Amino acid sequence: AQSVTQLGSHVSVSEGALVLLRCNYSSSVPPYLFWYVQYPNQGLQLLLKYTSAATLVKGINGFEAEFKKSETSFHLTKPSAHMSDAAEYFCAVIFTGGGNKLTFGTGTQLKVEL
């Protein structure tokens, strides 16, 4: 079955430390992959997306993600966390043949500490 998994529902980092949020998918054909961020009581904002071009994708706010087909992964990273990065992050996929239907992971709450 096709699915998307985010490891770690809560991640805590110190300000200035590396941020790594994990996302894996299960599909025989590589899907389209997205990372969205959601601040409290707000909608979802697109951080970046992979649509079969370059495997390293750069997004907004200093985030980037690398598509690794062999590992079926699309982990999100940021070299140096800022307090304003505290939010919930959702990995989402559109599977082949799925039109434009986004299937979301369960989300990772990022906490940034001083």
Next chain:
Amino acid sequence: DAMVIQNPRYQVTQFGKPVTLSCSQTLNHNVMYWYQQKSSQAPKLLFHYYDKDFNNEADTPDNFQSRRPNTSFCFLDIRSPGLGDAAMYLCATSRQVTPQETQYFGPGTRLLVL
């Protein structure tokens, strides 16, 4: 600024009392989506409109209906809300239904059912 607008941001209704949530967009996009996001869960697609064509997800309860009177507006109607329908409801838009198209989300309406 072009955007997706949802009104109201917070809605309280009574068990069994019909309620309508509103979404409007100034992006002139062809596609409008409704997602349900329950507390601490991933957003889940309920249905979408491509222009005037309505596309319902197979597991969307019959209690949920939608109307799109014109390009700019889309409504979510819950005919008889139950306690389990309390959630954040997110509206999104995209130009087309192809996977490469970004979905732009509104801020959401949080529904409370008493």
